[in-house]
Structures are given as structure tokens and as C-alpha cells.
Amino acid sequence: MRVYLDNNATTIVDPNVFAEMEPYFVQSYGNPNSLHQFGSESHPALRKAMDQLYKGLNASDNDDIVVTSCATESNNWVLKSIYYDHILNGEKDHIITSEVEHPAIISTCKFLEKLGVNVTYLPVNEKGIIETSTLKDAITDKTALVSIMWANNETGMLFPMKEISQICRENGILFHSDAVQAVGKIPVDVQELDIDFLSFSAHKFHGPKGVGGLYIKNSQALSPFFHGGEHMGGRRSGTLNVPGIVGMGKAMELAVENLDFEKNNVRRLRDKLEDAILKIDDVFVVGTREERTPNTILVSVKGIEGEAMLWDLNKSGIAASTGSACASEDLESNPVMEAIGAEADLAHTALRLSLSRFTTEEEVDYAVLALRKAVIRLRSISSTFAHTPDWHESKL
Amino acid sequence: MAKDDLIGGSIWEEYSQKVQDLMNSPQNMGEITDEEAKAQGGKLIVADFGAESCGDAVRLYWVVDEETDIIKNAKFKSFGCGTAIASSDTMAELCLGKTVDQAVKITNIDVEFAMRDNPDIPAVPPQKMHCSVMAYDVIKAAAASYKGVDAESFEDEIIVCECARVSLGTIKEVIKINDLKSIEEITNYTKAGAFCKSCQNPGGHEEKEYYLVDILKDTRAEMEQEKMSALADAKIAGTESEMAFDDYTMVQKLKSVEAAIDKDIRPMLVMDGGNLEILDIKDTDDGMTDIYIRYLGACSGCASSSTGTLFAIESVLRETCSPKIRVLPI
Numbered sequence: 001m002r003v004y005l006d007n008n009a010t011t012i013v014d015p016n017v018f019a020e021m022e023p024y025f026v027q028s029y030g031n032p033n034s035l036h037q038f039g040s041e042s043h044p045a046l047r048k049a050m051d052q053l054y055k056g057l058n059a060s061d062n063d064d065i066v067v068t069s070c071a072t073e074s075n076n077w078v079l080k081s082i083y084y085d086h087i088l089n090g091e092k093d094h095i096i097t098s099e100v101e102h103p104a105i106i107s108t109c110k111f112l113e114k115l116g117v118n119v120t121y122l123p124v125n126e127k128g129i130i131e132t133s134t135l136k137d138a139i140t141d142k143t144a145l146v147s148i149m150w151a152n153n154e155t156g157m158l159f160p161m162k163e164i165s166q167i168c169r170e171n172g173i174l175f176h177s178d179a180v181q182a183v184g185k186i187p188v189d190v191q192e193l194d195i196d197f198l199s200f201s202a203h204k205f206h207g208p209k210g211v212g213g214l215y216i217k218n219s220q221a222l223s224p225f226f227h228g229g230e231h232m233g234g235r236r237s238g239t240l241n242v243p244g245i246v247g248m249g250k251a252m253e254l255a256v257e258n259l260d261f262e263k264n265n266v267r268r269l270r271d272k273l274e275d276a277i278l279k280i281d282d283v284f285v286v287g288t289r290e291e292r293t294p295n296t297i298l299v300s301v302k303g304i305e306g307e308a309m310l311w312d313l314n315k316s317g318i319a320a321s322t323g324s325a326c327a328s329e330d331l332e333s334n335p336v337m338e339a340i341g342a343e344a345d346l347a348h349t350a351l352r353l354s355l356s357r358f359t360t361e362e363e364v365d366y367a368v369l370a371l372r373k374a375v376i377r378l379r380s381i382s383s384t385f386a387h388t389p390d391w392h393e394s395k396l
Numbered sequence: 397m398a399k400d401d402l403i404g405g406s407i408w409e410e411y412s413q414k415v416q417d418l419m420n421s422p423q424n425m426g427e428i429t430d431e432e433a434k435a436q437g438g439k440l441i442v443a444d445f446g447a448e449s450c451g452d453a454v455r456l457y458w459v460v461d462e463e464t465d466i467i468k469n470a471k472f473k474s475f476g477c478g479t480a481i482a483s484s485d486t487m488a489e490l491c492l493g494k495t496v497d498q499a500v501k502i503t504n505i506d507v508e509f510a511m512r513d514n515p516d517i518p519a520v521p522p523q524k525m526h527c528s529v530m531a532y533d534v535i536k537a538a539a540a541s542y543k544g545v546d547a548e549s550f551e552d553e554i555i556v557c558e559c560a561r562v563s564l565g566t567i568k569e570v571i572k573i574n575d576l577k578s579i580e581e582i583t584n585y586t587k588a589g590a591f592c593k594s595c596q597n598p599g600g601h602e603e604k605e606y607y608l609v610d611i612l613k614d615t616r617a618e619m620e621q622e623k624m625s626a627l628a629d630a631k632i633a634g635t636e637s638e639m640a641f642d643d644y645t646m647v648q649k650l651k652s653v654e655a656a657i658d659k660d661i662r663p664m665l666v667m668d669g670g671n672l673e674i675l676d677i678k679d680t681d682d683g684m685t686d687i688y689i690r691y692l693g694a695c696s697g698c699a700s701s702s703t704g705t706l707f708a709i710e711s712v713l714r715e716t717c718s719p720k721i722r723v724l725p726i
């Protein structure tokens with residue numbers, strides 16, 4: 001059995017999304033900007049997709065939702081263009097973000113620091129989210145932008161968006177959110193939340209890879225990241241990715257339709273998996289269930305290094321993830337685990353399990369068995385987990 | 397850049413079959429109790445190295461025959477990734493039947509080599525090399541415990557890069573002999589820093605006592621110092637000209653030009669009631685050294701100051717200092 005529990009990394013393309021995209025590869029493949037039938041026959045589908053995107057985020061007609069190649073591009077665009085538009089001219093000099101953002105934000109901020117921008121990386125508390133008081137303290141009259149993620153990709157922890165937005169408004173500061181892990185998992189409403197820019201990525205909500213978007217409130221000014229032909233109203237050049245846009249539109253529509261399913265059914269399976277995990281000795285899950293996206297568990301299993309865990313799970317057909325030292329190219333321990341100040345011992349033992357609306361009950365039951373098997377074997381090898389010989393019989 | 401780097405290969409694809417097999421079923425995993433050791437006719441040694449917070453920890457059990465110092469049994473336990481488990485297993489295997497003194501000579505490189513399927517293809521990807529280092533460290537700890545000495549006493553030199561086992565002495569020597577100027581060059585010459593990269597700069601996977609950046613900086617400074625004192629010695633010995641003007645620092649160039657002017661030019665000008673001062677000295681992109689001068693006293697109005705006198709000054713300097721000198725009156 002193969003069970004995919006790495007949906008925060010990417011998701012299966014919903015077959016309905018795929019079906020919607022298919023005609024735009026070999027039939028209606030024209031460039032939508034061309035003056036002929038091949039080009040114009042994609043227009044209805046593009047219009048529909050844009051409607052689906054606007055509706056999905058509840059954007060108003062005065063706003064822009066610009067399609068990009070991915071959330072990494074959207075994040076880069078906002079940060080760098082804020083630099084071009086407000087910092088390079090000396091008007092402002094400061095950006096605030098958090099220390100647990102995705103590398104698409106962190107690395108871009110590090111780059112901007114080299115160009116002379118002051119960046120504040122707000123610390124997170126033991127739950128892995130920022131305290132709004134630290135945001136208030138960090139703001140100066142030179143702060144150009146606050147960029148805080150909506151939900152964390154490792155822990156699933158939701159950030160206090162309402163309060164952050166309010167603080168930004170009170171101080172007249174632009175507010176951006178990397179909402180990649182929120183869209184499709186919880187309601188994201190850009191009218192209910194007063195926000196200037198919001199990034200998202202189709203492949204995290206059962207759309208295709210290589211297409212994402214940036215919401216821009218009131219079509220406000222932001223220098224383009226891609227200069228070129230006048231695509232996307234001159235805001236983002238490059239021949240339109242017609243199948244990608246069509247797919248993202250459909251994926252958004254389905255994701256929003258399924259938000260209740262996400263909140264109830266995905267959540268129920270996630271909780272079932274979590275309950276089973278918590279029966280194991282010496283494990284620790286970050287954050288309460290209510291404070292997280294309904295699909296995510298970040299658990300530390302004492303005595304088992306993350307990559308070894310992935311290895312055993314993979315042998316059983318389970319796909320999971322870890323930010324821990326040995327599994328990734330850069331050999332660093334899970335930065336979120338470090339940031340949340342978990343006991344240092346736990347930093348290398350993080351395991352992330354992330355479900356989707358395609359995860360089934362059987363899959364979860366099987367994953368529980370596979371996980372127990374891995375824990376028993378790896379703890380028997382472990383030199384840092386001292387246990388009584390019969391611990392697994394009594395505890396699993 | 398290799399195509400695999402562009403796609404971002406999976407490190408698991410780079411594990412040898414042996415590593416994968418040992419990860420799946422380690423052969424020497426387990427514990428040994430005092431009674432078991434006694435029954436096997438030896439002394440039990442238990443040594444730990446690493447900590448969970450570092451991401452790697454290993455415990456080694458030995459049964460050592462106290463008559464012969466031979467390791468009769470070896471087992472391990474390990475908190476770590478696949479490579480750490482496979483390396484610890486191989487390390488325990490390699491200890492078997494050796495004397496304690498022989499075992500201390502086993503390095504992480506021996507362990508990695510033993511895990512290769514093909515002698516020419518590494519058993520693990522570069523960034524996992526450091527996971528085998530522990531295997532070496534824990535042996536030292538076990539031997540130290542057996543002999544009742546300090547583990548440091550087995551290390552006769554300072555190792556900067558543990559993955560490739562390159563010592564401080566080697567790195568300094570290679571920098572000096574080959575006039576190396578970058579960390580990449582050091583890595584190309586010695587392999588230091590090629591694996592987990594922790595020793596390149598502070599802030600890597602592990603904290604280090606020595607980093608290549610600092611060693612490079614200090615060694616270059618030492619080289620500069622040596623060059624200066626060689627120059628000073630040459631001056632005293634009167635063999636100064638053997639040192640090329642091109643290699644001088646700006647200050648050295650200025651001094652050498654000043655000296656030549658004082659000796660051969662100024663007396664000539666002073667005789668006619670004139671003088672000159674050096675305003676600036678610059679190396680140009682075309683490989684010349686430009687010397688900007690200003691005439692003083694009688695020279696400043698003299699007709700030949702921009703022709704004959706200038707020509708004379710330039711040829712003296714070209715003769716005594718460097719053929720690449722250009723003199724520019726302002």
C-alpha cells in the first residue's frame with residue numbers, strides 16, 4: 001500500500017482539474033493574445049478561471065489577482081518591488097517578517113539585507129507563532145512592509161492574521177501574507193481580512209505545479225517583477241500559462257467547495273492519526289488541534305532521527321517529511337523546531353504528516369501500523385532512548 | 397552545474413546497496429551486559445559519543461581480552477540517520493578481532509570505504525560523510541576508557557576537516573606552497589571542506605574550533621609577514637633587487653621610488669635651484685606604475701622640465717626600479 005502523507009509539500013492534481021486543463025494542450029493551444037481563432041478560443045476558459053480565483057478568495061473587482069509561476073515568484077515580487085518602490089528611494093528602510101517563514105521569504109529577505117534593507121525576523125513562541133506585541137514593538141516610521149505567513153508549512157499553526165492586519169492598518173504599513181498553506185485548507189477571505197498582498201500556489205490545493213498567484217488590493221501600484229510584453233495588464237509579463245490558469249481556477253473552486261469537508265472529514269482523520277501517535281511514549285506534537293490547519297501534524301518522536309524515520313516509513317510505502325538534519329541537503333535541523341525552542345534534543349526528531357481530502361480512512365489506519373512498526377524498530381536501535389524491554393507491548 | 401544538481405537529486409539514490417542493507421538490518425546492533433562480557437572472557441567497555449541534540453549519537457560496546465588487548469565482541473546502538481546506523485554497524489564490524497591499538501587507527505574513511513559496493517564510487521553522498529565521523533570518535537572514546545587515558549591523546553595533530561581527515565598543518569602548508577587564495581582552492585587541493593562543509597565557515601552543521609576561512613586569512617597574513625621580513629633581510633644583504641618591483645605593495649613601491657629619486661635625481665635638480673615632490677603613485681590597468689610629480693623651485697618654470705629633465709627622471713627610475721614606470725608631471 002502506498003500512502004501519501006506529504007500534502008504540505010505538494011498534492012495530487014484533482015482528476016476534475018486535470019480534465020479541465022486537458023483541452024488547452026493539444027486542441028486550444030493558441031496564444032490568448034493573438035488575433036486569431038486559436039488564440040481567442042481560450043478566452044472563455046481564462047475568464048472563467050479568473051472568476052473562480054476572485055470568488056475563491058472573495059476578491060472585489062477593484063482588486064487584482066495576478067497569475068504567477070508559483071508562490072516563490074509571488075513572494076519575491078512583493079518583497080523586491082517594495083524595495084524598488086519604497087526603500088531604494090530612501091523613503092523607508094525596514095521590512096518585518098517572522099523567523100519561521102518559508103525560504104521563499106527568508107532567503108529573499110536575506111538578499112535584501114545585503115542591499116541595505118533592515119529586516120526584523122520576529123521570534124515565535126512555544127507554539128510556533130508570533131506574539132503580536134513583538135510586531136508592535138518592531139514597527140518604526142521607516143517600516144515599509146510586514147510579511148507574515150497565514151499558516152506555517154511545518155506545524156500547520158495559524159498566525160493571528162486579524163490582529164496583524166489591524167496593527168498594520170493602525171500604523172499605515174503595507175501587509176503581505178504568504179497564504180500558501182492556508183488557501184484550500186481554511187477560509188481565506190481578502191475582504192474580511194484587510195490585506196494588501198497575498199501569495200498562493202495551485203499545487204498545494206490539488207492544482208498543477210508551476211502556477212500561483214498574487215492578490216493585490218485595489219490594484220495598487222507595485223513595480224512588475226517580470227517586465228516584457230503587456231501580459232496580465234502589464235503587471236506580470238510572459239505568455240499566459242493557459243492550462244495552468246484554467247487548472248488553478250478549477251482547483252480553487254473545488255478547494256473552496258470542499259472547505260467544510262476539510263474542516264470536518266480531513267480534520268477527523270488527522271485527529272484519528274494524531275490520537276494514535278499520542279499513544280506512543282515520549283512523543284510531542286506542536287500546537288493544539290484548533291490552532292492548526294486541519295490536515296497537519298508535526299510530531300517529535302524521542303530517540304528517532306527524522307531521516308531514519310522517513311526511511312522506514314518509505315519502506316512501508318508511507319510518504320512523510322521532516323526538516324531534520326540528515327534528510328535535507330543542507331543538513332540543518334528543523335528550523336521551526338529550533339525556533340519554537342523545543343528541547344534541543346527534539347530538533348532532529350521532527351516528523352511531519354500532512355493529509356488531504358484524498359486521504360482515506362484505510363490509509364490512515366495503515367499509516368498508524370507502519371508508524372508503530374518504524375518506532376519499535378528504530379527505538380530498538382537507538383542509543384538515546386532507554387526503554388524497558390516490554391515498553392512497546394504495554395504502550396502500542 | 398551538474399544536471400542532477402539542477403533537478404535536486406535525492407540523497408537516498410546515492411547510498412550504496414551495502415549502506416541500504418545495513419540500514420535495514422544492522423548486523424552488530426545491540427547491547428552487551430557485564431555478565432555476557434565475563435562469560436565471553438573479557439572486560440566490558442561502553443563508550444558514548446555525540447548527543448541527540450547534535451543529530452547523531454552512538455554507543456559502542458566492546459568485550460576486550462585483557463591479556464591480548466584483542467576486541468572479542470563489538471556491538472553498537474545509534475541515534476542517527478541511515479548513514480549513521482550503517483556506519484556504526486560497519487565500525488563495530490571493523491573492530492572485531494583487532495587489538496585496541498589497531499582499532500584506534502580505524503578512521504571514518506576506512507568505514508566509508510568498507511561500505512562501498514564499488515571501490516571507485518563513494519558509499520554515501522558528500523553531505524553525509526560527517527555521519528561516519530562519529531564512528532571514529534566513539535572508537536577513540538572506547539580505547540581511552542579501556543586504557544584509562546584521555547581520548548585526545550590518540551590525536552597527534554589537529555584535524556580541521558573531520559570528514560576528509562585533513563589536519564591544520566597540511567592545510568597551512570598547501571596554502572603556502574601553492575599560494576592558494578580561496579576556500580574552493582583549498583578544497584580542490586586537499587578535499588577539506590568538500591563533504592559536510594561545516595569546517596568552511598562558522599554557522600554550518602557543526603561548531604568547529606578551526607574554520608577554513610580563518611585559516612586562509614591567518615595563513616595569508618603569515619605569508620605576507622614572511623614576505624616583508626624576506627624583503628627586509630634582502631635590503632640588509634643588499635640583494636634587494638632580486639625582489640620584483642611588481643610584487644611590492646604600494647608603500648614599498650613609493651619607498652623604492654623615493655630612494656632612487658633621493659640618490660640619483662634630487663641632487664641634480666638641487667644643483668640648479670630646483671626640486672620635486674611625489675604627489676601620488678598608482679598602478680594602472682595596462683600594467684604600468686604611474687608616478688605623479690610636481691616640480692618645485694627653479695624647475696617649475698624650466699622649459700626642459702617637460703622634456704629633457706622628465707626623460708632623464710623617467711629613465712633613471714626605469715633603470716633602478718622598474719621598466720614599467722611612467723612619470724607624469726602635474
Ligand SMILES: Cc1ncc(COP(=O)(O)O)c(C=O)c1O
Nearest residue numbers: 070071072102104153178180201
Ligand atoms: C509557506 C510556503 N510558502 C511558499 C511555498 C513555495 O511555493 P512554490 O513552490 O509554489 O513556489 C511553499 C511551498 O513549499 C510554502 O509551504
